[in-house]
Amino acid sequence: MTLQTILPVQAAQIKEWAEARSEAAWLTERRLQALELAASLELPKPEKTKLDRWDLSAYGAFKSVAKTASREELPAATKEFIEEGTHNLIVQHNSGVVYTELSEELRAKGVIFTDLETAAREHEVLVKKHLGTAVKTSEHQVSALHYAAWTGGVFLYVPKNVELEVPLQAVFLTDDASATFAPHILVVADANSRVTYVDNYVSTGLDGKVLHNGVVEVIALDGAKVQYATVHQFGKEVTDLSYRRALLSNDADIEWIVGEMNDGDTIADTATSLNGNGTHSDAKIIAIGSGTQKLNFTTRAVHFGKSSESDMFTRAVMREEAQSIINGITKIEHGATKANGQQTEKVLMLSPAARGDANPILLIDEDDVMAGHAASVGKVNPEQVYYLMSRGISKVDAERLIIYGFLAPIIAEIPLELLRTRLQRIVERKLGQ
Structure with a gap:
């Protein structure tokens, strides 16, 4: 050929x-x-x-x-x-x-x-x-x-x-x-x-x-x-x-x-x-899937240096029939003493047909280190919705507030005001609000 x-x-x-x-x-x-x-x-x-x-x-x-x-x-x-x-x-x-x-x-x-x-x-x-x-x-x-x-x-x-x-x-x-x-x-x-x-x-x-x-x-x-x-x-x-x-x-x-x-x-x-030694990596990822999208997001940190630190924070919202794979990989190589690697992946599903798969992975080849992970996949918490409704907020608005609150910690980190505002509008569009 x-x-x-x-x-x-x-x-x-x-x-x-x-x-x-x-x-x-x-x-x-x-x-x-x-x-x-x-x-x-x-x-x-x-x-x-x-x-x-x-x-x-x-x-x-x-x-x-x-x-x-x-x-x-x-x-x-x-x-x-x-x-x-x-x-x-x-x-x-x-x-x-x-x-x-x-x-x-x-x-x-x-x-x-x-x-x-x-x-x-x-x-x-x-x-x-x-x-x-x-x-x-x-x-x-x-x-x-x-x-x-x-x-x-x-x-x-x-x-x-x-x-x-x-x-x-x-x-x-x-x-x-x-x-x-x-x-x-x-x-x-x-x-x-x-x-x-x-x-x-x-x-x-x-x-x-x-x-x-x-x-x-x-x-x-x-x-x-x-x-x-x-x-x-x-x-x-x-x-x-x-x-x-x-x-x-x-x-x-x-x-x-x-x-x-x-x-x-x-x-x-x-x-x-x-x-290098004393290095630091901080990754904040937000994603929204809709329609029949197929999404695969991988975030990785590979530690070679001593006293190196990594943080990975991913939040995804899936609606309609969207399917997502969220991978977080922390790798600490042999010799990377005092390294610290932390990661969190959270997926919020807004539809019975939506799919989210969060995969936290730790690969540790050194003893004198710290590492941890957290992952969750679920729906909007009904207790949170009930609490907001008890304060006079409609169910639709209550769910909207919870979703925005779910994504807000990363949106707030955007370094340009115009981009933050634009991203908020995109979130609203993607969520069909």
Whole structure:
């Protein structure tokens, strides 16, 4: 069999796309190597989900996009997500980034915030050093195809000892089903730096299926602090495959805040490798499933460093006939003494036909550690409903308050007010209120 009959992307396409956007030669070579590797790799095998039954062929084709000179010219669907007053923004529309803005203040500090394709040409040494180190090309067929076909994306570099007080933001929009949509996000926080990055993924007006095969890599060097917030709200036409990875050096810190608000089938894998001593990872995930969605969310923390700490907190609400698999995996490797790994997974089901499966997993190869987990799957507590009704609140409103209270601890952690407000509206829509 040939690559053309096995894979949804071909070598000739990659060469054509690379030439169309004057891509760096070394990057094109990496793409071709990734495509060749993809032919020999298997699909990922998320817990209790058979990806070979999913249609993962809707990669589309690369389509050139015109740069936008001002925010006023941006697609309307992106404007509602842009925080007022921000001067640090990237917008991707289908296959490419159309708008980039970075304040002079941050430029003067040495911050780099641009699309990844531009960074590969203008900051080759940095990109070469870190691209593909957190999510390996060889991880599985989906990751290899991502490295063959990604477009647009973000490169964020924060220099040593630079602490940023304002968040940087990106918006990713797909509205053309024939266009490739596979951004790659690479964040590099140098020693003792601090940064908050926020993005939104959205679709609108699609007339066919789209596969989002997205990758996020966060590299936090010694003493760096990274806060990463993301909300995915694709429509039913989009199948979302998202792999997020962070690598932490000594005393580094990552905080993940993830809102999984898609209407289509979703696989999301968020993992942190606590390589250094004194590292800390905090992952907060909320998800709402509706209709006939199939959802699989995995959150992982792998401890290598001494005195490393990880917290994972996932809350999911399933309604109608949605089915979800929620996996929490804490792995403490031999030698990671004084490590502490904690996790909690909670699923609330609002319909007899909804399904939720919470799987807490502890893998401990060291004695001198602490680890714990908690998991629950259930319906709205009737005693709580009765209590609120006894205070004059209707049953519908009582259930709504309980659900919002269930999700509120994570929504409150979103670092942008506009995003918090928008997420609340999405929650209301998803719950049919």
